[in-house]
Each structure stands twice: as C-alpha cells, then as structure tokens.
Amino acid sequence: MKESWDKTMREITNSCSRSEDLVPYLYNEATRAEALDFENHLQACPGCRAEAKAFGMVRESIGEWRRQALGASDVAESATVVPMRSDDKSPRRRSALVAIREFVTLSPGWMRAATAVIALIFCGLAIIAVAYFVEQPHIVVVEKPETAPAVATEPSNDTVLQSKGVDGGDRKTIPESVIASEQPATQKTANRRALPRLAERHKQIVPQKVSEPATELSATNDYLPFTVPTAEDKLPSLVDLADEPN
C-alpha cells in the first residue's frame, strides 16, 4: 500500500516553478493579463498541463458531491428563519456516561482535580448527614384506643401522664428521669413488656364483680400509688396502667 502511494506521488509531481499560478487561473481569479500569460505557459509545459487537467477532474468530483449533497437545497429558496421546534430530537442522544467521559477527556487537569475534590467533599457531607439523622431519638407516639385516655408529651421538663378517663380522671406527673430510665426500649415496647405484670396487678385492683362497693377495695389497697376507682368510675385501660411507674 505504501509503495502504491509513493508511486502515485511520483507520478503527479510537478516541478514547474509556475505551478502555483495554476490556482488563480483555474478559479478565474487571475487578471486578464495573467490568464493569457499562463495559457501561453500551459502550451509549453506538459507538467502544468497535466496538472490543470487533473485538478479539473478533482474539482468536477467535488462539484458532483456538492450537487448531490446540497443540490436539492439549491432549488429551495426559503427565506424564512425556521425556529427550532421544541419537539425536535437529535437522533443521537448521548448517554450520561458518554457525557461524563467527554467532560473528563476534554477538561483541563485543574478542572478535573477541582471536580474530584468537590465530589469528595459532597460525599463526606452526605455521610455525616446520614450518620447525624440515624442517631436522632425517635419521638414515640403511644396509640390509644378511642375510649382510652391519651398519653401525650408536652414540651415541659416533665412528661405529664394523662390517665384521664371518659369522665376526665386525674393527672399524674412523671419526672423526666423516670422516663429516661426506660429509654433503651421504645415506649410502646416497654408497655407491651409491662402488660402481663400489670395485668396481674390489675386483677388485684379490679374487683371480680364491679358492682361490689369500692370502699372495700380501697381499704385493702391503700398502698397503691393511685386512687382506686369507685364502682361508678370506668376503669383505666391496661395501656394507661402500663405507663405508670412500677
């Protein structure tokens, strides 16, 4: 292939000193005098004559290509500027990977380094943010039955336990330290764990027959840290009891 190429080059070499005058002559940009002068030279110089012929063929080939490519548009004479339609889509859409690759390849070194540093900082901040939010304590909301008293947290230092029944009931304030001692488990889980034990206590508190006078119970259960309900009162639910300190 190389030999063939070299042979081609040798064949077309034109050593004539006026060979470059051929170009203005060929493109009709020589003055009349220059053109006449070069025509005279062509008759005497076979090298330039051959080259003129060869260049003419090259120009013909390019012209053919031009006609094929742009020929149709030569006929079209649309004077308007056509706004690009918004729905026009490039047939070759670049993927994000290609775009990144192009950016990396074309960017200067300092820009690549800066991008890498920014990316690292961003990743570090993201990790710190995730770690911070994971360690945040959960705010526990104790679900209560519709008829049961509610347990609510208040923004004060002490948490108020509402053991309010349908009729209003009474309130007991639990020191924050007591609640904090139960922090390892969630409030709900602690309630569930306390349920069997409290149910036992509930049996002691609640008379087998609610219709019996409560005075008897209060006489025997004075050690309890809460008021024993009377027969007219509705009993607090197990969930409410579970919230009470042991």
Place this chain on the structure above:
Amino acid sequence: MRWCAGEYGSGLAPRGRHERMETVTSDEQVVERALSGDAEAFGEIVSRWQRRIFALAYGMLGREEDARDATQETFLAAFRSLRSFRGDAKVSSWLHRIAVNQCITRQRRAKVRGETTLEDETEADGASYSAPAHESPARVAENQERTDSVRRAVRALPPELRQVVVMKEFEELTFQEIAEALDLPLSTVKSRLYTALRQLQMRLKHMASEIA
C-alpha cells in the same frame, strides 16, 4: 431563541458576491440594528447566511446531521458574541471564522468520543440523491462511488487545507474573502488550495488504483 438551517436555502442567492452586493442593507448595518436592540435583525443575518454556513459545515464535517448542528451552534455563538463584534472585519468573515472553529471543535470532540466518521462510514447521501432519469444504474453507481471517494479524500485532508477547499468549492468564496475569514495572507490561501488540490488528486488516484 434558536434557529435551524431549515432547508439550507436562504432568501439570498449565495451564488456570488455580486448578487450579495445587491442587498439593500449591508450585513454590518443589520448587525448595528441588532446591537441597538432590534430583535428581528439577527434573524435577518441568519437567513442571509445560513445556507452558506451550512455548506461550509457540510464540507468540513461531511455529514448533514453534523453540519446542521454546527450551523445552529455557529449562529448561537455569533449571537452570544454579537457585542464583541468590533466591525474590524466583515460580518461574513466573522461568521465564517466562527463556523470553522465550531467545525474543528466538533471534529475534535467526535474524535475523542470515538464516533464513527465519514472515513469509516458511508452515509446514505445517495439515498436522497435523485439521479437523472436518463442515467443508467451503472452510471449512477459509478457517480456514487466517485462521490464517496471524494468525500473520504476531503475528509482526510488536514483541517487547514480542508477549510480552504471547502470555502472555495462549496461556498465559492474568493481568495480575498477566504483570506479575510481565516485571517491569512492571500498567498497562503492560494498555496494551501494548490496543496489541497494536489493531495486530493493523489488520494483519489490512489483510491482508484486500490479499487482496480
């Protein structure tokens, strides 16, 4: 706002500089209007030059799709840098310079991305080419083959030679206009064109001998 090269035909018949001189308002005056806030003025520049810029881009890039994009980018770049246009050069030279730079940048990017180019693909230009009815299929095929060869040969030229050939053959600019657009001495333009034609002749002959 975006413009596209439409049908690559402008209202201005760009066949020669003489016809362009008939234009009532010069390009420089239109640019002045655009600079003074006339929103339609730059559109007029686009409509005047889009066809020629497209032809230049097509010759440089060899693919219609790329040429269309490059034309678009040329006018966008020109619009953005309108305020920096000092009027030292002609508007045409300014636009051509932007277009050439756009094409070169585009080729460099394509090379980096490893996209297929004219050299290793045969674009279906022939599909849109309607051959004259009197031509035989063999003749059509021969023309097509010759066109493909010349496309490849032009593409293989170094950029500094290719742009001169394309400006001359596709846009039919004068040597003086090419020199102004590329900011080169007139003699350099002539010698580059001569070198380009010689290299094209060599390559075409070489391709013909390989086929044979």
